[in-house]
Amino acid sequence: MNDVLKIQTVDESLARARRKQIFLAVTRVLARKSFHQATVKEMALEAGLAAGSIYAYVQSKDEILLLLADSMVGELVDALPEIRARTHDDPRHELLAIMHAALDVIDRYREAFAVLNHEVRYLEQRPQYRTALKEILQPYKEALAVPLERGRALGLIRFDDLPSVVEAVHMLCSGLAMGASMLAKTDKEVYWREIAAMVEGRFFDGGGVSAEVEET
Amino acid sequence: MNDVLKIQTVDESLARARRKQIFLAVTRVLARKSFHQATVKEMALEAGLAAGSIYAYVQSKDEILLLLADSMVGELVDALPEIRARTHDDPRHELLAIMHAALDVIDRYREAFAVLNHEVRYLEQRPQYRTALKEILQPYKEALAVPLERGRALGLIRFDDLPSVVEAVHMLCSGLAMGASMLAKTDKEVYWREIAAMVEGRFFDGGGVSAEVEET
Amino acid sequence: MNDVLKIQTVDESLARARRKQIFLAVTRVLARKSFHQATVKEMALEAGLAAGSIYAYVQSKDEILLLLADSMVGELVDALPEIRARTHDDPRHELLAIMHAALDVIDRYREAFAVLNHEVRYLEQRPQYRTALKEILQPYKEALAVPLERGRALGLIRFDDLPSVVEAVHMLCSGLAMGASMLAKTDKEVYWREIAAMVEGRFFDGGGVSAEVEET
Amino acid sequence: MNDVLKIQTVDESLARARRKQIFLAVTRVLARKSFHQATVKEMALEAGLAAGSIYAYVQSKDEILLLLADSMVGELVDALPEIRARTHDDPRHELLAIMHAALDVIDRYREAFAVLNHEVRYLEQRPQYRTALKEILQPYKEALAVPLERGRALGLIRFDDLPSVVEAVHMLCSGLAMGASMLAKTDKEVYWREIAAMVEGRFFDGGGVSAEVEET
DNA sequence: TATGAATGAGTTTTCATTCAT
DNA sequence: CATGAATGAAAACTCATTCAT
Numbered sequence: 081m082n083d084v085l086k087i088q089t090v091d092e093s094l095a096r097a098r099r100k101q102i103f104l105a106v107t108r109v110l111a112r113k114s115f116h117q118a119t120v121k122e123m124a125l126e127a128g129l130a131a132g133s134i135y136a137y138v139q140s141k142d143e144i145l146l147l148l149a150d151s152m153v154g155e156l157v158d159a160l161p162e163i164r165a166r167t168h169d170d171p172r173h174e175l176l177a178i179m180h181a182a183l184d185v186i187d188r189y190r191e192a193f194a195v196l197n198h199e200v201r202y203l204e205q206r207p208q209y210r211t212a213l214k215e216i217l218q219p220y221k222e223a224l225a226v227p228l229e230r231g232r233a234l235g236l237i238r239f240d241d242l243p244s245v246v247e248a249v250h251m252l253c254s255g256l257a258m259g260a261s262m263l264a265k266t267d268k269e270v271y272w273r274e275i276a277a278m279v280e281g282r283f284f285d286g287g288g289v290s291a292e293v294e295e296t
Numbered sequence: 297m298n299d300v301l302k303i304q305t306v307d308e309s310l311a312r313a314r315r316k317q318i319f320l321a322v323t324r325v326l327a328r329k330s331f332h333q334a335t336v337k338e339m340a341l342e343a344g345l346a347a348g349s350i351y352a353y354v355q356s357k358d359e360i361l362l363l364l365a366d367s368m369v370g371e372l373v374d375a376l377p378e379i380r381a382r383t384h385d386d387p388r389h390e391l392l393a394i395m396h397a398a399l400d401v402i403d404r405y406r407e408a409f410a411v412l413n414h415e416v417r418y419l420e421q422r423p424q425y426r427t428a429l430k431e432i433l434q435p436y437k438e439a440l441a442v443p444l445e446r447g448r449a450l451g452l453i454r455f456d457d458l459p460s461v462v463e464a465v466h467m468l469c470s471g472l473a474m475g476a477s478m479l480a481k482t483d484k485e486v487y488w489r490e491i492a493a494m495v496e497g498r499f500f501d502g503g504g505v506s507a508e509v510e511e512t
Numbered sequence: 513m514n515d516v517l518k519i520q521t522v523d524e525s526l527a528r529a530r531r532k533q534i535f536l537a538v539t540r541v542l543a544r545k546s547f548h549q550a551t552v553k554e555m556a557l558e559a560g561l562a563a564g565s566i567y568a569y570v571q572s573k574d575e576i577l578l579l580l581a582d583s584m585v586g587e588l589v590d591a592l593p594e595i596r597a598r599t600h601d602d603p604r605h606e607l608l609a610i611m612h613a614a615l616d617v618i619d620r621y622r623e624a625f626a627v628l629n630h631e632v633r634y635l636e637q638r639p640q641y642r643t644a645l646k647e648i649l650q651p652y653k654e655a656l657a658v659p660l661e662r663g664r665a666l667g668l669i670r671f672d673d674l675p676s677v678v679e680a681v682h683m684l685c686s687g688l689a690m691g692a693s694m695l696a697k698t699d700k701e702v703y704w705r706e707i708a709a710m711v712e713g714r715f716f717d718g719g720g721v722s723a724e725v726e727e728t
Numbered sequence: 729m730n731d732v733l734k735i736q737t738v739d740e741s742l743a744r745a746r747r748k749q750i751f752l753a754v755t756r757v758l759a760r761k762s763f764h765q766a767t768v769k770e771m772a773l774e775a776g777l778a779a780g781s782i783y784a785y786v787q788s789k790d791e792i793l794l795l796l797a798d799s800m801v802g803e804l805v806d807a808l809p810e811i812r813a814r815t816h817d818d819p820r821h822e823l824l825a826i827m828h829a830a831l832d833v834i835d836r837y838r839e840a841f842a843v844l845n846h847e848v849r850y851l852e853q854r855p856q857y858r859t860a861l862k863e864i865l866q867p868y869k870e871a872l873a874v875p876l877e878r879g880r881a882l883g884l885i886r887f888d889d890l891p892s893v894v895e896a897v898h899m900l901c902s903g904l905a906m907g908a909s910m911l912a913k914t915d916k917e918v919y920w921r922e923i924a925a926m927v928e929g930r931f932f933d934g935g936g937v938s939a940e941v942e943e944t
Numbered sequence: 945t946a947t948g949a950a951t952g953a954g955t956t957t958t959c960a961t962t963c964a965t
Numbered sequence: 966c967a968t969g970a971a972t973g974a975a976a977a978c979t980c981a982t983t984c985a986t
Contacts, residue, residue, distance in 0.1 A: 094945095114418045120981060121948095130947045132983075141981060149435040199416045202330045259471050334955060346972045348958075358954065484973085526966095546850045548764040552960060553969095562968045564962075573960060630846045634762045691905075730964085768977060778951045780979075789977065 081160070100176055103151035106144055106190040115195050140142050145203060146212055148189075148196050151221045155185050160223055171231035172284050176276055178223055179253050185271065186257035197254060228283075237284050245283075252279065279280045315352055318343045322360055323408040331361070331411050348467035361415050362428055364408050369436045371401050376439055387447035388500050392492055394439055395469050399488065402473035413470060439460050443501075453499050461499075468495065516656050530569055534559045535583035538576055539624040547577070547627050577631055578644055580624050582618055585652045587617050592655055602664035604716050606707050611685050615704065618689035629686060668716050684711070737927035746785055750775045751799035754792055755840040763843050765794070792846050794860055796840050801868045803833050806869055820932050824924055826871055827901050831920065834905035845902060869894050876931075885932050893931075900927065 105127030109118045120141050124134040138144050157179045167173035186193045203209040224246045231237040239245045256275055321343035336357050340350040355362050375397045383389035402409045419425040424429045440462045447453040455461045472491055536675050537559035541550045551572050556566040591613045599605035617685050618625045635641040656678045663669040688707055755774035757766045768789050772782040786792050807829045815821035834841045851857040872894045879885040887893045904923055 091945095114415070131981095132948060133946050135982070136945065194414075194417075198410075199330070201410075202333065226418065258474075283975085307970085312969095333952085348973060349971055351957070352970070523966095546847070547849065551958085563960095564969065565960070566968050568966065626846075626849075630842075631762070633842075634765065739949085767975085780952060781950055783978065784949070797956095 081167060095114060095137065098127075098129075099147060099151065102129070102137060102144070103132060103147060106148060107189050111191045112194050113200060118233075136231060140178050142209070144202065145196055145199055146209070149213060150216045152185050152189060152193070152196075153216055155188075155289075156181055157219045157223065169230070170229035171234065172280060174226065174227035175231070175249070175283070176279065179228070179279065180276075182220070182253045183257050186254065194252075194258065217250075221250065222247055227242065231284065249279075249283075309354035311353065313368065314343075318345070318350060318353060318360070318362060322364060323405050326407045326411050331415060336360075345477075358419065358425070361412055362425070362432060363417060364405075364412050367427060368401050368405060368409070369414075369432055371404075372397055373435050373439065387445070387450065387452060388496060389453045391440070391447070391465070391499070392495065394443070395465065396488070396492075397493065398436070398469045399473050402450060403472065408469075410474065413474060433466075437466065442467050445501065446486035465495075465499075524712045527569065530561075531579060531583065532557075532575070534566060534569060535579060538580060539621050542627050547631060552576075558637070562686070574635065577628055577635060578641070578648060580621075580628050581645060582648045584617050584621060584625070584628075585648055587611055588613055589621075589651050589655065601662070603659035603666065603668060604712060606659035607656070607663070608683070608711060610659070611681065611711065612704070613707075614652070615687045615689050618686065625686075626690065629690060649682075653682065663716065681711075733863065743785065746775075746777075747795060747799065750777070750782060750785060750792070754796060755837050756862070758839045758843050763847060768792075771833065790851065790857070793844055793851060794857070794864060796844050797861060799863045800833050800837060800844075801864055803836075805867050808847075815879070819875035819882065819884060819929065821898070822875035822877070823872065823931070824927065825873060826875070827927065828896065828920070828924075830868070830901045831905050841902075842906065845906060865898075866884055869898065872897050879932065897927075897931075 100121070103285065106118075106123050109123050109126050112118075113122075120134060121131040123144065124131050134144075138147055156178075160178070162178045163181060167177050202215065202265075205212060221243075225242060228237065228239075228242065228245055228249075232239065256271070259271075263281065318339070320344075322334075322339050325339050325342050329338075336350060337347040339360065340347050343350065350360075354363055372394075376394070379390065379393045379397060383393050416429070419429060437459075441458055444453065444458065444461055445454075448455065468491075472487070507509075519578055525719075534555070538550075538555050541555050541558050544550075545554075552566060553563040555565050555576065559566065566576075588610075592610070595606065595609045595613060599609050611705075627630065635645060653675075656676055660669065660671075660674065660677055664671065688704075750771070754766075754771050757771050760766075761770075768782060769779040771778050771792065782792075786795055804826075808826070811825045811829060812824065817826050824832050829867065848861070851861060869891075873890060874886075876885065876890065876893055876897075880887065900923075904920075
């Protein structure tokens, strides 16, 4: 959980549970309605809270979007240790595994992500949200940076500006995920396999890990 | 202009002009704000109309989205005669040219299209809008069907279900356009060239018109 | 037609026809909707006029109610010569015949009268309308006054304050008409017959009854 | 309080109090203005609520009319136990006493009733309101049915179709009340005495309870 | 912390009225 | 006089947010 969303909490673990509750509830609501059609009350009730109680975890309706982003990044970050253990410090494997994990999260919370992806445009126009979002995405971007940096150190990949490469990888993930969500299940698998190959080719000048990725 | 949006006006040419005014105004507003942040009043004023006057051309705020779709399809349809003249009944050329024109329209009204693309999900949940949208998109889909049908007649392309191929082509266009809008100008050109090749390969099993398309 | 509703008119007979048109149209509309649910446009169109044209005959929506009253009184007044000829200056006959004619008019334009009867409360709270209404009803009340006065001159009826007796007779008519409109056709005939007897008894034979009436 | 008007409140006793507040406030407002001239805000403020708060107790402005009906019927129903105790199961006494109580309620909330009586026409054209109104009036009509049924069982009164007799009695009450509201206090007493006699004569073929009724 | 009634600013929408043609 | 597009004031209604309990 990111600092941005920490509000005075006596019992941090309870708060964590509540935020998860809210996140899942909002996800469910967004499968039925747009963010603007959905009311705060509706989301609170779906989360098992009273109308006003959600404001103990979020300062405004718009901040619910930040909570969404934070929760998704949280799920991804939780998966990192296992990924790192599994990929044995191989930067190529690690990058692809992280991307795959990201795609999984996005696909799992498809509607919420779609909404988030759309609303982010307008959120970013307000400095406060721009900053908050940046902070929330930080751990995710750092996770992507690790294998990229190591790959550069090992001479497997060449680039000057780390942030922009990270950004490119991220956009690739979200773009793909959104595109993929329009396709049928089988196509999706094929699609991702191609993507893996493409990423590998684009960023690492060939290699052969893509075949393994799909199994994960 | 589609029947769906005809309201009460007798002087159709005035109404046509007003709708265009509104369309352009809304496009401008959506470059600044989300559809839900923007008020009807704001859009009306931007169009040079008084707050309530927009309701002579649209029955509700949501119907403004239909007007957007209708106007975009209108621009595309207006370009068809020239395309048909230029492509001399060559189905491959014609299909690609229409797709290119569609991408142009989408790119020209980028923000409006992004909004439309997002809101359509919710619009389609309401039967009245679902029907209206279908009617509005009809001419565009028919335009795509023409070269596909002719291609099939000439044995250049093989498929059973026309509507689903049309749908696939359409999704390709809108998906690409949305993806492309995230990229820089130069990348976009490359992107489209690849697309053209891909479409050609996918739908016509090889050929060589993609190079010409990009010049258009 | 009463002065109150005369607006600058080049051709008075055309204007008269238009007012009748409007009156009948409004009557038809009020059979379907309440005065407040009905729009000025709707009433104008029903009368075969364009939305704004009705304002050449009426200064505001509320004034349409005056037009209604004026038209009804007009129909009654038009019937007077025939009534007078028929009743040969017999005050009892004449009074009853006028009341009957009034009931006919009210019954013919039932819905319009019901609306008028309801709205009059609020109309009368505004001095301008109070005055206008008074003027409009003037000819009708004068018509009632004639047989009453003659009856008094002939010693058939005794009262001091003419206006309050007229008012009482008028309230009897409108009250009866409204009550009668709830009853079935046959009952109505019986009802009116009883009324006629009652009026005659009350005003012309009863002696002391008239004294009570004027106090009300 | 009828189910039709139950909205979202758990604390029913608070809601009950609020509805009474609103009822009385609206009654006061309708003494000054027509239902259509009065704004929802005005009625809410008169009830000591903020502009939007009234919508926690009523779903639309029109539903305020249902609340009026419901409150009036409520007052009548509250009076029933006492009436039944007082009339010792004498159907004639009981029917007249209920009618008298109904007339009292109508007279107490004269303006509100007049408005209701007028608007009901239009309300009943919409099925939802028609049903709701029926439900609201149910207890009142049942109350009238009791003595009528018992009277029939005792052979004091003869009829085939209970509902239409109930309807007739109800129309008598409301018609009378509306007519009576035009008259001065003293006349009213006389009027009611006559009514009682009439009802008794009409429904019970003679008897002598009318004299007692007026004292109540 | 949790609740949910109350708030009132903000939006959509309607429509009586005006006025240039 | 007639028209009907345009106006904009006014109203109903919604709902994010607050706060006393």
